[in-house]
Amino acid sequence: xxxxxxxxxxxxVELGSGAEAQALHAELLRRRAAGSxxxxxxxxxxxxxxLDGLDDPSRLAAQLTAWDIPPLSARTEDVIELPVRYDGxxxxxxxxxxxxxxxxxxxxxxxxxxxxAFCGFAPGFGYLTGLPERYDIPRRATPRTAVPAGAVxxxxxxxxxxxxxxxxxxxxxxxxxxxxxxxxxxxxxLLAPGARVRFVPEGPQ
Numbered sequence: 001x002x003x004x005x006x007x008x009x010x011x012x013v014e015l016g017s018g019a020e021a022q023a024l025h026a027e028l029l030r031r032r033a034a035g036s037x038x039x040x041x042x043x044x045x046x047x048x049x050x051l052d053g054l055d056d057p058s059r060l061a062a063q064l065t066a067w068d069i070p071p072l073s074a075r076t077e078d079v080i081e082l083p084v085r086y087d088g089x090x091x092x093x094x095x096x097x098x099x100x101x102x103x104x105x106x107x108x109x110x111x112x113x114x115x116x117a118f119c120g121f122a123p124g125f126g127y128l129t130g131l132p133e134r135y136d137i138p139r140r141a142t143p144r145t146a147v148p149a150g151a152v153x154x155x156x157x158x159x160x161x162x163x164x165x166x167x168x169x170x171x172x173x174x175x176x177x178x179x180x181x182x183x184x185x186x187x188x189x190l191l192a193p194g195a196r197v198r199f200v201p202e203g204p205q
Contacts, residue, residue, distance in 0.1 A: 001013060001014070001015055001016075001020075001024075001064060001065060002014045003057075003060070003061035003064055005057055005058070005061070006050070006052075008057075009052060009053055009054050009055075009057065010050065010051060010052040010053070010054060010057060011050070011051045011054060011057045011060060011061055012048055012049075012050050013048060013049045013050075013051065013064065014047065014048050015047050015048065015049070016047070017047060018046055018047055018117055018129060018157070019071070019072065020047075020069075021044055021045070021046065021047050021048060021049055021117070021118075022044065022072055022115065022117055022129075022193075022194070023069050023070065023071050023072050024049050024069055025042060025044040025049050025193060025194065026072060026194055027067065027069045027070070028042050028049065028051065029042060029194065037060075038053075038054070038055060039051050039052070039053055039054055040052055040053025041053055043118075044117065044118040044193045045118050045120070046117070046118065046127070072115070078196075079113065079196045079197065079198050080190065080191065080195055080196065080197045080198070081197075081198050081199075081200045082152075082161065082176050082178045082197060082198070082199050082200065083176055083177065083178065083199075083200050083201075083202045084106075084110070084152050084174045084175065084176045084199045084200065084201060084202065085174055085175050085176075085201075085202055085203050086105060086106030086109070086110075086173060086174040086201060087174060087175055088151065088152065088153070088171075088172035088173040088174045088175065089172050090140070090171040090172045090173060091105055091172075091173050091174075093171060094137060094154060094171050094173055097137050098135060098137075105173055106173070106174070106201055108131075108135065109131070109159070109173065109174075109199060110198070110199045110200065110201050112130040112131050112132075112198075113130055113196060113197070113198055114128040114129065114130035114131075114159060114196070114197040114198065114199075115128065115129055115130060115194065115195070115196055115197070116128055116191045116192060116193050116194060116195045116197065117129045117158070117193065118193050119189065119191065119192070119193060121160075122162070122163055122164060122166055122181075123163065123181045123188070123189065124163035124164075124180035124181030124188070124189045124190065124191065125160055125161070125162065125163055125180070126160065126161070126180075126189075126191035126192075126193075126195070126197075127158045127160060128158060128159040128160065128191075128197055129157055129158060129159075130159070130197075131154075131157065131159065133157065135154075136156055136157050137154055137155070137156070137171055138155070138156070139155045139156075139169040139170060139171070140169045140170070140171060142169075143167055143168060143169030144167060144168055144169070145167050146165055146166070146167060147162050147165065147166060147167065147168040147170070147172065148162065148165055148175075149162055149163060149164045149165050150162065150175050150176050150177060150178070151168075151172045151174075151175060152172070152173055152174035152175060152176055152199065153168065153170035153171060153172050153173065154170060154171045154173060155169070155170040155171065159199075161176055161178070161180055161191075162180075163179075163180035163181040164181065174199075176199075178190065
């Protein structure tokens with residue numbers, strides 16, 4: 001773990017892995033909720049966590065190394081279920097990369113429980129982890145100029161759902177009708193860092 005100052009009121013904490021970043025993010029949220037940590041924003045990314053609005057960043061940086069940060073474990077809050085049709089145009093390519101039949105892609109994917117590691121790219125887009133490492137796959141060699149809203153996609157260790165139509169190079173394996181971003185909803189984003197997610201197949205598999 002390494003804590004780097006960002007301006008006068010912020011720290012960027014670098015971790016050795018995505019799992020460590022998620023565990024630190026959960027611990028920071030717990031401490032803030034308990035009133036033992038005063039911070040305005042806690043923003044996780046792939047292997048970093050940004051803390052903004054700190055009264056004494058250098059003091060917290062020194063304290064962080066002594067913290068006992070428990071690994072993430074199954075939690076009791078509700079799982080967000082996203083209905084999905086495994087009908088994506090890259091299903092055959094993913095099956096070949098995984099060494100399985102096409103119909104098995106949906107079975108493998110829907111059997112996992114995912115966690116939102118961090119959000120970014122577009123409002124409402126969550127980077128979900130949960131598949132075993134052997135299912136990591138590369139992005140497409142040629143990105144698409146337009147990926148439809150609701151596309152369920154894979155890239156590297158992540159699963160994501162496109163909240164709106166946009167260019168993208170992820171492998172598309174399915175479609176959901178879930179609304180990932182809605183300005184009229186509070187909060188607008190369906191997915192937030194730390195949330196648990198399951199994909200529920202619908203229709204013939």
